[in-house]
Amino acid sequence: MEKSGQQDIAELRERINSDQSILSDLKELLDYLPACEYELILFMVQKNTWQGFVPPPPSGFKTGNGSIELGLILYWLKNPGQIDFSKFTAKEKKDILDFIDLVDFLLAPSQMTLPNYGFFTSNKELIYTDGSVLGTRKWATYDQGWFIAFINLLESVVRVLWYSGEYLPTTTPPTIPLKGAVPGKVNIAIIGDWGTGDIVSKSIINQVTALKPDYIVHVGDVYYAGTPLASDPNGQYYFDPGEEQNNLLVQWPPAYAGRSFTLNSNHEMYSGANGLFYRALAAKANPPGNGSPFSAQKGASCFALQYAGWTILGLDSAYMASISNAFMNGSIGGATGFQDQWIQKLGLAPGRTIVLTHHNGFADDCTSVSPLWAEIKAALKGDPYAWYWGHVHNGIVYNSPISIPGLSTKTFARCLGHASLPYGPASSLNGKPISYKANNLQPPPSKQLYNGFAMITLESANNQLTGITENFYDLSKVKQPVWTKKIF
Numbered sequence: 001m002e003k004s005g006q007q008d009i010a011e012l013r014e015r016i017n018s019d020q021s022i023l024s025d026l027k028e029l030l031d032y033l034p035a036c037e038y039e040l041i042l043f044m045v046q047k048n049t050w051q052g053f054v055p056p057p058p059s060g061f062k063t064g065n066g067s068i069e070l071g072l073i074l075y076w077l078k079n080p081g082q083i084d085f086s087k088f089t090a091k092e093k094k095d096i097l098d099f100i101d102l103v104d105f106l107l108a109p110s111q112m113t114l115p116n117y118g119f120f121t122s123n124k125e126l127i128y129t130d131g132s133v134l135g136t137r138k139w140a141t142y143d144q145g146w147f148i149a150f151i152n153l154l155e156s157v158v159r160v161l162w163y164s165g166e167y168l169p170t171t172t173p174p175t176i177p178l179k180g181a182v183p184g185k186v187n188i189a190i191i192g193d194w195g196t197g198d199i200v201s202k203s204i205i206n207q208v209t210a211l212k213p214d215y216i217v218h219v220g221d222v223y224y225a226g227t228p229l230a231s232d233p234n235g236q237y238y239f240d241p242g243e244e245q246n247n248l249l250v251q252w253p254p255a256y257a258g259r260s261f262t263l264n265s266n267h268e269m270y271s272g273a274n275g276l277f278y279r280a281l282a283a284k285a286n287p288p289g290n291g292s293p294f295s296a297q298k299g300a301s302c303f304a305l306q307y308a309g310w311t312i313l314g315l316d317s318a319y320m321a322s323i324s325n326a327f328m329n330g331s332i333g334g335a336t337g338f339q340d341q342w343i344q345k346l347g348l349a350p351g352r353t354i355v356l357t358h359h360n361g362f363a364d365d366c367t368s369v370s371p372l373w374a375e376i377k378a379a380l381k382g383d384p385y386a387w388y389w390g391h392v393h394n395g396i397v398y399n400s401p402i403s404i405p406g407l408s409t410k411t412f413a414r415c416l417g418h419a420s421l422p423y424g425p426a427s428s429l430n431g432k433p434i435s436y437k438a439n440n441l442q443p444p445p446s447k448q449l450y451n452g453f454a455m456i457t458l459e460s461a462n463n464q465l466t467g468i469t470e471n472f473y474d475l476s477k478v479k480q481p482v483w484t485k486k487i488f
Helices: 005-018 020-031 033-046 073-078 090-106 114-121 145-159 199-210 243-249 274-280 338-346 371-380
Strands: 175-177 185-191 215-218 260-262 303-307 310-314 353-357 386-389 395-398 402-404 407-409 412-416 434-437 452-461 464-474 483-486
Touching (some): 005 020, 005 145, 020 090, 033 073, 073 145, 090 145, 185 199, 338 371, 395 464, 412 452
Parallel strands (some): 175 303, 185 215, 310 353, 386 412
Antiparallel strands (some): 185 452, 303 310, 395 412, 395 434, 402 407, 452 464, 464 483
8 A cells, every 4th residue: 555654644634624614524524533432331221231431422412313323433542552463564554553543633532441341352242223244354344444444434535545635526317118038027126235245245146146136236335334345446545455355346146247336335334435436336447337237327426217107216325424423324316416317307206216325314213314315205205115224233124104203205115235234133123113134143152143235126017106015035035025015
């Protein structure tokens, strides 16, 4: 990783001090971390695993202010001696430590203590209310790979490495007519949060292709930060380069080139969406997308798929999301944004539109609605007929109609962010307006659930839609769905 040492760090420090926009973005992001840490502390107290004095909450803290996914980032930033640098060269280790030192003046003190941190490093785990596995092994929530992803996010913020600057690229999104192998039928597999490139992701994609769908859609997340190659533009600044190539493109079934679609995500934004656009979408290739399995998108991170008078709308809910909470909450950019204007030009009937995004439209436990819902409803001029999202690592089928705080809708809302990362039973879903939730446990002593995905089948006659059937699958069964429902 070629960098310019102390001179480079001195220049970055000057840039932070002189550019109010960079300083503001950086401060808001780092100010988010104490709330994330305190969410973890509260959960450890609840589970009787916290040792010693319980510290007071950060100023202005309210439950839900932070993301437990980032619960140890502040501790690692303040205690870099706890980071395992064994896979990095001496120079890369120095670069990371220099970067931590660069932002230290903006960091609040960490309230995590070494004995409590030791709970996780002693190979103990907790299952969070949403099913997340709080532990330090590979791909668990506190695997230190996520810390390096956060360092990559800091690189993007400080160096202003966003692929298209402040705004989503205005590449014209394609409108693509769908055609199935069997007349009058189209099968579309939808996988979410799949980009680990490990044995689980391979098992999932093998199960998908065994079902022979006509198309495959990935609703985003390539881990840890969807980095570009080091030789790509901006690639020299990122640690662990090549994740988008190795954990998405190399793993994708070649037979589905041109019949595949992928969406942006919070994790791919950590490397400025450079991996997504320069690798997965090959936006700078000539012609755009040449050589990528996602060439049908023609370099755009949103698209419209049409069949029998209906539209499946794939949207980029990440690029215009907020840096201040690490892109955890989705946005399509509001009423003046590129996607809103594009959607309105399509003139779609919301009752004949199925939306796909990475981010969730409402909280997994139905306690609140995301501003993303209002944005998409405004663009469509009504709620979509169905909406499939990832981001939350679980498989969930919500009731329709459904009423939750801030939202009453007939939309068929589904979460399918369970294609690869470890997750367990989500206690927060108990008693909620849910028709199905992933519930097939792996063999003991594992406390995890099997990973899975969804398939929707559209049927038509005389170019009119006659039916939509959805099936959820997981690795506990071969070719047999664990949930099925006809939603039209």
